[in-house]
Amino acid sequence: MSVNINSRPGSARNNRTGSWRVDRRPKFLRQNCIACRLCLLVCPEGIITGKAKNSFETDYVYCKGCGLCAAVCPKKDIEMIPEDTETEG
Amino acid sequence: MKDFIEGSDAVARAVALCRPGVISAYPITPQTHIVEFLASMVADGKLKSQFINVESEHSAASLVLGASAAGERVFSASSSQGLILMSEVLFNIAGMRMPVVLACVNRALSAPINIWNDQQDSMAVRDSGWIQLYAETGQECGDLIFQAYRLAESPEVRVPVMVCLDGYLLSHGLEVVDVPEAAEVDKFLPPYRPTEKLDPAVPMTFGPLAGPDYYLEIRHDLHAAMRGALKLIPSIAADFSRQFGRNSGGLVEAYRLEDAELAIVAAGSVCGTIKEAIDALRQEGVKAGLLRLVTYRPFPEEAVSAALAGVGRVAVLDKAISLGATGPIYADLATALVRGKHQARVNGYIAGLGGRDITIETIREIFTRLSGEEVSAGFVGLKG
Numbered sequence A: 001m002s003v004n005i006n007s008r009p010g011s012a013r014n015n016r017t018g019s020w021r022v023d024r025r026p027k028f029l030r031q032n033c034i035a036c037r038l039c040l041l042v043c044p045e046g047i048i049t050g051k052a053k054n055s056f057e058t059d060y061v062y063c064k065g066c067g068l069c070a071a072v073c074p075k076k077d078i079e080m081i082p083e084d085t086e087t088e089g
Numbered sequence B: 001m002k003d004f005i006e007g008s009d010a011v012a013r014a015v016a017l018c019r020p021g022v023i024s025a026y027p028i029t030p031q032t033h034i035v036e037f038l039a040s041m042v043a044d045g046k047l048k049s050q051f052i053n054v055e056s057e058h059s060a061a062s063l064v065l066g067a068s069a070a071g072e073r074v075f076s077a078s079s080s081q082g083l084i085l086m087s088e089v090l091f092n093i094a095g096m097r098m099p100v101v102l103a104c105v106n107r108a109l110s111a112p113i114n115i116w117n118d119q120q121d122s123m124a125v126r127d128s129g130w131i132q133l134y135a136e137t138g139q140e141c142g143d144l145i146f147q148a149y150r151l152a153e154s155p156e157v158r159v160p161v162m163v164c165l166d167g168y169l170l171s172h173g174l175e176v177v178d179v180p181e182a183a184e185v186d187k188f189l190p191p192y193r194p195t196e197k198l199d200p201a202v203p204m205t206f207g208p209l210a211g212p213d214y215y216l217e218i219r220h221d222l223h224a225a226m227r228g229a230l231k232l233i234p235s236i237a238a239d240f241s242r243q244f245g246r247n248s249g250g251l252v253e254a255y256r257l258e259d260a261e262l263a264i265v266a267a268g269s270v271c272g273t274i275k276e277a278i279d280a281l282r283q284e285g286v287k288a289g290l291l292r293l294v295t296y297r298p299f300p301e302e303a304v305s306a307a308l309a310g311v312g313r314v315a316v317l318d319k320a321i322s323l324g325a326t327g328p329i330y331a332d333l334a335t336a337l338v339r340g341k342h343q344a345r346v347n348g349y350i351a352g353l354g355g356r357d358i359t360i361e362t363i364r365e366i367f368t369r370l371s372g373e374e375v376s377a378g379f380v381g382l383k384g
Helices: A038-042 A068-072 B007-018 B032-043 B057-069 B080-095 B120-124 B138-153 B182-188 B215-244 B270-283 B301-307 B328-339 B360-370
Strands: A024-028 A078-082 B002-006 B022-025 B050-053 B074-078 B101-106 B131-134 B161-166 B174-178 B252-255 B262-266 B288-293 B295-297 B313-318 B345-350
Touching (some): A038 A068, B007 B032, B007 B074, B007 B101, B022 B032, B057 B080, B080 B120, B101 B138, B131 B138, B182 B215, B262 B328, B301 B328, B313 B328
Parallel strands (some): B313 B345
């Protein structure tokens, strides 16, 4: 078989789902964050990390750009920005 | 040892000699006898297998899929509506490359409800990725089971195999069947050694998602394995013949085809009737022959094309129909002959649906009609 059809644990990491993003990615503004962790809980990829206020971030290698984190944020402290915007995160 | 038994019993005894770790099936006419025989053997302590009762054929197929993934040799059987209920899982078993062996006791599909024989059930799942072998006799019902496990478990194939036997005609018909000794079977069929299996100590996902980036390749692998089986099937049949001293299985069987001008192509128990009809026609000076398909999937295009070289007119007898098109064997055969640059004229006939008897007279009628009108799906024996 040219393709192994069975997979070992952790192999989903090989799927770099960041390539699925179309034209927007989340930007964590880190201004009014209250560390409610809703963004972390709602992320379907489980790739948002952070503990303290204004410390949360995502992993763009896997972020699919779905925008759920921005939509759920009660302080509107996450913004979906165009993919070609130059920022740090 | 020779015994006078049903085809169902021949299948059950063959399965028992292959010693599957797990057997699961749901009763359905006319398949039930096979699993009743097996359940008795397990209950009487004569067969050390787990016989697991389930609530449907979908569950039976799912169960043997799981047990196969866990590294066991497995067996199931079904018919008609049961096979169709299994169909979702049949595609999964093939796609996951599980060497499951299943006996399909061929029966018509509803509606109208009908418990008698035709081959519509197995033909409806011909695209599922299972190898399909069709038995002609009670003896072959059992013999194909041994060959099916050898084939399915061969590392270069790893594709499930469906052994198809005509309901009642083979499943309930009594014949003298030579049932081999266990030691003989062990020599022919080595123990199953999976390369990967479900094991908590070595976690593994079977049947994960494959997106557009790999699905095509995985389907191509399965197709290539099926095509590769075309080489292995005759060599396993030859091994079988050497060891057990009789011919069973293989890709096709040619009967009086050497100088034939007319030929019928068919699969299953009807071939016995066709042979009788051919013998009678030959005595009357008609140069008739039969090409029996033992292997229907993968389709043995080259063997078919070679066997029919020199035959002027070919009739395909299908006991199933792709409604609105033609019989399934007709379509495959016509394609094979076109690809083989054959000049033969090929007619397709549909007969025996829902258990309508196919007699020597029916076969004579087909040979007569072969010289007349060109048809791709001509029904034989229709009442006016």
